[in-house]
Amino acid sequence: METQNASFRTSLYSSFHSIQIPQNHLFSILSKPDSPKWVSLKTHCSFSSAALLANSKTQSQNINKKLECKGASDIEDDNPKPKIRRKNLAIFVSGGGSNFRSIHEATLNGSVHGDVVVLVTNKQDCGGAEYARDSRIPVIVFPKKKDEQKSFSAEDLVNTLRSFKVDFILLAGYLKLIPVELVRAYPKSILNIHPSLLPAFGGKGFYGMNVHKAVIASGARYSGPTIHYVDEEYDTGRILAQRVVPVLANDTAEELAAWVLHEEHILYADVAAALCEERIVWREDGVPLIRAKENPNDYL
Numbered sequence: 198m199e200t201q202n203a204s205f206r207t208s209l210y211s212s213f214h215s216i217q218i219p220q221n222h223l224f225s226i227l228s229k230p231d232s233p234k235w236v237s238l239k240t241h242c243s244f245s246s247a248a249l250l251a252n253s254k255t256q257s258q259n260i261n262k263k264l265e266c267k268g269a270s271d272i273e274d275d276n277p278k279p280k281i282r283r284k285n286l287a288i289f290v291s292g293g294g295s296n297f298r299s300i301h302e303a304t305l306n307g308s309v310h311g312d313v314v315v316l317v318t319n320k321q322d323c324g325g326a327e328y329a330r331d332s333r334i335p336v337i338v339f340p341k342k343k344d345e346q347k348s349f350s351a352e353d354l355v356n357t358l359r360s361f362k363v364d365f366i367l368l369a370g371y372l373k374l375i376p377v378e379l380v381r382a383y384p385k386s387i388l389n390i391h392p393s394l395l396p397a398f399g400g401k402g403f404y405g406m407n408v409h410k411a412v413i414a415s416g417a418r419y420s421g422p423t424i425h426y427v428d429e430e431y432d433t434g435r436i437l438a439q440r441v442v443p444v445l446a447n448d449t450a451e452e453l454a455a456w457v458l459h460e461e462h463i464l465y466a467d468v469a470a471a472l473c474e475e476r477i478v479w480r481e482d483g484v485p486l487i488r489a490k491e492n493p494n495d496y497l
């Protein structure tokens with residue numbers, strides 16, 4: 198059954214490579230090639246999800262006028278490109294840490310222009326923490342157990358991350374609320390990955406397998422990971438990137454979780470690459486977009 202599902206899902210994926218979306222719509226799956234109301238979108242090999250902005254030249258130019266780019270002083274579109282500083286990443290985990298591994302591997306193989314300089318976990322024996330120790334990445338336990346909490350406060354965490362010169366914080370299955378001190382110390386610099394297409398199936402209680410069970414029970418035909426900025430609530434920050442996974446009629450929560458996790462690894466490494474290359478731009482209304490690597494006038 199899984200093999201059949203796999204090939205069906207793969208054929209659905211391949212149909213996403215030439216997505217067409219209605220003008221002015223950010224999200225669409227179905228393509229209607231013959232309709233004049235639909236515009237073709239070029240997709241980029243690693244971002245084949247529907248979370249794409251229409252890329253007609255006029256639209257891109259209009260968008261360009263209104264975008265603010267974090268670290269923009271370091272970037273120019275004209276060649277030769279200025280050298281971009283390698284970024285320092287902190288990763289937060291509570292579990293197995295497969296996303297952490299995928300990002301770490303991407304830093305080692307050169308596809309992410311940054312380094313994982315510290316791992317933060319609330320569970321010092323979790324798989325992610327073990328992997329960090331094996332890879333000689335410093336591990337910080339936060340929050341500490343109740344009786345030790347006074348010994349390492351949220352301010353201490355901020356100061357420690359600053360001492361590692363952390364540029365970006367990537368939450369990858371970290372199950373504790375991020376202290377407000379940290380959110381304020383790192384504005385527009387903390388990301389989280391969630392295993393559903395937010396804003397659906399997010400918020401309190403939606404974690405782990407609960408998410409996938411709820412997706413299947415709802416009858417939703419598509420799911421997939423979302424990467425979003427972190428604010429002071431659960432799963433409410435601005436969406437930065439998504440990938441779409443079809444939900445098949447006979448999917449179990451475990452099967453869907455495995456497909457979504459597979460997409461998470463690709464998406465988080467791609468987003469980490471964009472962050473480290475300073476390709477995030479902020480639309481006037483506060484929505485973050487990713488500037489395509491191949492063409493700075495396209496957004497993902």
Ligand code: GRF
Nearest residue numbers: 293294295296370390391392
């Ligand atoms: C992922 O499904 C992620 O979406 C969620 O927690 C899980 C972490 O998995 N936030 P792993 O520890 O990276 O394997």
